[in-house]
Amino acid sequence: MYKKELAYATRTCEYYGWTAECLSNDFQIFRVSFLDFFSFQALLTEFLFVPHRQKNIPQGLLSHRCTMIRASLSVFLLVTWLDRSYLSISLSGNSKNGSLILGNTVNDCGGSSKTPSSPLPSWLPSNRKFGNEPNTEEPDTTMRLPAVFPSTLVLLSNIGGKVFMGLLYAVAVAAILLVAAICYQYLPILAQYFSGRLPPGPFPLPVVGTIGIDHTQPFRTFEKFAEKYGGLYSCYLGADLTVVISDINSVRKAFRDLRFAGRPKVTDHYLGVKVENGPVLSEGNLWKEQRHFSIQALREFGFGKAIVEEYIYHEIDKGLEAFRQTAGKPIDNRMFFCNAFGNIMSYLLFSTDFQCNDPRFTECADIIALNFQELGNASTLDFFPWLRFVPPFRRGFQDTQNRFHKIFKIMDELVAQHKSTFDRENPRDYIDAFLKVQETDKEGIFTGEQLVRNVYDLYAAGFQSTTILLQWAMLYMIRYPEVQRKVQAEIDEVCGPHKVIMFADKINLPYTDATIHEIFRCANFGPFLMPHKTTEDVEFEGYSIPKETTVFGLSWYCMRDPKLWEDRDAFKPERLLKADGRVDHSLTENIAPFSVGKRACPGEGLARHEIFVFFASILQKFTIHSESGEIPCMDPIDGEALTPHPYLMRAIPRDGSCPSVLE
Numbered sequence: 001m002y003k004k005e006l007a008y009a010t011r012t013c014e015y016y017g018w019t020a021e022c023l024s025n026d027f028q029i030f031r032v033s034f035l036d037f038f039s040f041q042a043l044l045t046e047f048l049f050v051p052h053r054q055k056n057i058p059q060g061l062l063s064h065r066c067t068m069i070r071a072s073l074s075v076f077l078l079v080t081w082l083d084r085s086y087l088s089i090s091l092s093g094n095s096k097n098g099s100l101i102l103g104n105t106v107n108d109c110g111g112s113s114k115t116p117s118s119p120l121p122s123w124l125p126s127n128r129k130f131g132n133e134p135n136t137e138e139p140d141t142t143m144r145l146p147a148v149f150p151s152t153l154v155l156l157s158n159i160g161g162k163v164f165m166g167l168l169y170a171v172a173v174a175a176i177l178l179v180a181a182i183c184y185q186y187l188p189i190l191a192q193y194f195s196g197r198l199p200p201g202p203f204p205l206p207v208v209g210t211i212g213i214d215h216t217q218p219f220r221t222f223e224k225f226a227e228k229y230g231g232l233y234s235c236y237l238g239a240d241l242t243v244v245i246s247d248i249n250s251v252r253k254a255f256r257d258l259r260f261a262g263r264p265k266v267t268d269h270y271l272g273v274k275v276e277n278g279p280v281l282s283e284g285n286l287w288k289e290q291r292h293f294s295i296q297a298l299r300e301f302g303f304g305k306a307i308v309e310e311y312i313y314h315e316i317d318k319g320l321e322a323f324r325q326t327a328g329k330p331i332d333n334r335m336f337f338c339n340a341f342g343n344i345m346s347y348l349l350f351s352t353d354f355q356c357n358d359p360r361f362t363e364c365a366d367i368i369a370l371n372f373q374e375l376g377n378a379s380t381l382d383f384f385p386w387l388r389f390v391p392p393f394r395r396g397f398q399d400t401q402n403r404f405h406k407i408f409k410i411m412d413e414l415v416a417q418h419k420s421t422f423d424r425e426n427p428r429d430y431i432d433a434f435l436k437v438q439e440t441d442k443e444g445i446f447t448g449e450q451l452v453r454n455v456y457d458l459y460a461a462g463f464q465s466t467t468i469l470l471q472w473a474m475l476y477m478i479r480y481p482e483v484q485r486k487v488q489a490e491i492d493e494v495c496g497p498h499k500v501i502m503f504a505d506k507i508n509l510p511y512t513d514a515t516i517h518e519i520f521r522c523a524n525f526g527p528f529l530m531p532h533k534t535t536e537d538v539e540f541e542g543y544s545i546p547k548e549t550t551v552f553g554l555s556w557y558c559m560r561d562p563k564l565w566e567d568r569d570a571f572k573p574e575r576l577l578k579a580d581g582r583v584d585h586s587l588t589e590n591i592a593p594f595s596v597g598k599r600a601c602p603g604e605g606l607a608r609h610e611i612f613v614f615f616a617s618i619l620q621k622f623t624i625h626s627e628s629g630e631i632p633c634m635d636p637i638d639g640e641a642l643t644p645h646p647y648l649m650r651a652i653p654r655d656g657s658c659p660s661v662l663e
C-alpha cells in the first residue's frame with residue numbers, strides 16, 4: 001500500500017519537476033517544493049478540480065472523502081501562492097483514516113524547512129528524496145501518469161494560466177473582503193449580545209442573525225420565543241437588532257414613550273415612491289405635523305360628524321341591497337366590503353365615491369390588497385433589502401414597485417381633478433383642508449407630493465383593514481353558527497328586524513360587541529401591529545435598548561397570552577362578559593388591534609364605528625352560511641395583515657324571501 005503511494009508520489013513529482021521529501025513517521029508527510037506558478041496551477045487543478053480522479057490519488061496525498069478539506073486546501077494553496085515567500089507546501093495525510101492535515105513550511109527557496117524532521121518509517125531510508133528514487137515498482141496501469149494527469153489538463157492550465165490566476169486573485173481578494181465585512185458586522189453584534197444589557201434572546205449567527213424564524217409565518221416563531229424568553233426579548237433579523245415586546249402592559253409603556261415612535265426602514269422605503277413621507281411611515285417633525293393634521297382633519301370631516309354617519313348608512317344600505325341581490329347564491333364578500341369602506345374613505349378624502357364599475361376603483365382595491373399581502377412584517381426583504389436585486393425576490397419586488405407607481409398615478413389624477421374645484425372658503429373634505437394649510441405652510445411639510453402620500457396612506461389604511469376584519473367576521477360566523485344565532489337573538493330582542501342599527505346601540509348589544517372583540521382577538525390579523533424604532537438610546541425595564549433598534553409590539557402574543565387568555569385558541573365571546581351580561585372593559589382593553597400610545601391608529605374611532613354597524617346590520621338581515629356546507633380554511637395568509645384564504649359564502653335573508661336557497 002505504502003509502496004504504491006510512494007511510487008505514485010514519485011512519478012507525480014518527476015512529471016512536474018517538483019522535489020518531494022518524506023518528513024515523518026506517523027503520517028506520510030511530503031514536502032513538495034516548486035518555484036513556478038504553472039506547477040502551482042497543476043497542483044491546484046489536480047487536487048481541486050478533478051474530483052472524479054481523486055480515487056486514483058493515494059490516500060496519503062488527498063482523501064476523496066474530504067470535500068471540506070479540499071476547500072481548505074484551496075484557500076491554503078492560494079494564500080501560500082499569493083505570499084511568494086511561501087513557495088513550499090507540505091501536504092500530510094493519514095493513510096489510515098484518509099483525512100488530510102495541512103501545514104506550510106517557510107521555504108528559503110533552497111529547500112531548508114522549519115518543519116521538524118521526525119523518525120522516518122521503516123520502509124523509507126532517512127531523508128530520501130522521492131524525486132531521486134529509482135522506480136523499482138512494477139508498473140501499475142491505474143497509476144500511470146498519463147492516466148492521472150491528462151495532458152489536456154496540463155495544456156489547459158498552461159494556456160489559461162494568467163487568466164486563471166487573475167481570477168483566483170479576484171476570488172481571494174473577494175473572500176478576504178467578505179470575511180472582513182462579516183467580522184466588521186458580526187463582532188459588534190457579539191459584543192452587544194454578551195454585554196448583558198440587552199433583553200435575553202436567541203444567539204445570533206453572522207449575516208443571518210437569529211436562525212429558525214419561519215419567514216412564511218414569522219409571528220408563530222416569535223410566539224415560541226416569547227414563551228421561552230418572556231415578555232421582552234431581543235433577536236437579530238439579519239444584522240438588525242430587534243426587540244420584541246409581547247406583554248401588553250410593556251407594549252403600552254413603551255409605545256407611550258416618544259423615544260419608541262420611530263419607524264424602521266422596511267421594503268416600502270426602497271420602492272422609489274417616497275412612501276416614507278406619508279403619515280404611516282414618516283418620522284420626526286414631518287410625522288408629528290402630519291399626524292396632528294390628519295387627526296384634526298379626520299375629526300373635522302370624519303368621525304363624530306353626522307355627515308359621516310350618513311355616508312356609513314348610505315353604504316350599509318347599498319351593501320345590504322347588494323347581498324339581497326345575490327339571492328343566497330355563493331359570493332366572494334371581499335369586493336362588497338372593499339366597495340363600501342373604500343367609498344367611505346373616498347367621501348372623507350375626495351367628497352365623492354367611486355362607482356363600482358369605475359376601473360380605477362377595482363384597480364386601487366386590488367393593488368392595495370396585494371400590497372397588504374406581499375409586504376409582510378418581518379419579511380426576508382425587510383432585513384436583507386439587497387435581495388431585491390436577486391431572483392426570485394427581484395421579480396416580486398419589481399411587481400410591487402410597478403403596482404405602487406400605478407396607484408400613485410391614480411391618486412395623482414384624483415388629487416389634480418379635485419384641486420381644480422378647490423374653494424378655500426368652503427373646504428369640503430380632507431384634501432381641501434390640506435390645500436388650505438398648504439397656503440400658510442412655511443416649513444415645506446404640506447407639499448403637493450405630501451398630499452398624495454397622505455391620501456394614499458389614509459385610503460389604504462382606511463379601507464383595507466376594515467375589509468379584512470369583516471371578511472374574518474363572516475368566516476367566524478360560518479365556523480361558529482351558535483355564536484351567530486346568539487348575536488341575532490340579541491339584535492332581534494333589542495332592535496327588532498327593521499330598526500336601523502346605530503353605533504349608539506352598542507351599549508345595549510353587549511354580546512354583539514363582545515363577539516366583535518373576540519373576532520379581533522382570534523383573527524389577530526395585525527400580529528406585529530406596525531414596527532416601531534427607538535430614536536435614541538433608551539433604558540427600558542432594566543435593559544438598554546440602543547438607538548435605531550426595531551421594536552415589535554407582538555400583538556399576536558399579547559392577544560393569546562396564556563396569563564390573560566385561558567383556553568386561548570377557543571372562540572368564546574362570553575369570556576368578555578361580566579356576570580351581569582355587560583362587556584368587561586378591563587378585559588377588552590387588553591385587545592388592542594389599533595395599537596396604543598403615540599402612534600396608535602388615528603382611524604380607530606371611525607373603524608370601530610363602521611365595523612359595529614356593518615356587522616350588526618348584516619346579521620340583523622341575513623344568516624351567513626358557507627358555500628357548500630363545509631367550513632372554509634381558517635388559516636391566515638401572511639402579509640402586512642393576515643388575510644383569510646379566499647372563500648365563498650351565502651347571505652340568506654332572514655325574512656324568508658329565499659326559502660329554498662340552501663336546499
Ligand code: HEM
Nearest residue numbers: 279280461462465466529530593594595599600601603607
Ligand atoms: C380595522 C381597522 C384598522 C386597524 C386594525 C388599524 C390598525 C392600525 C395599526 C396597528 C396601526 C399602527 C400603530 C402603531 O404603529 O403602533 C395603524 C396606523 C395607522 N392607521 Fe390604522 N387601523 C385600522 C383602520 C384605520 C382607518 C379607518 C384609518 C383612517 C381613517 C387608519 C389610519 C391609520 C394611520 C394614518 C396610521 C399611521 C399612524 C402613525 O403612524 O402615526 N387606520 N393602524
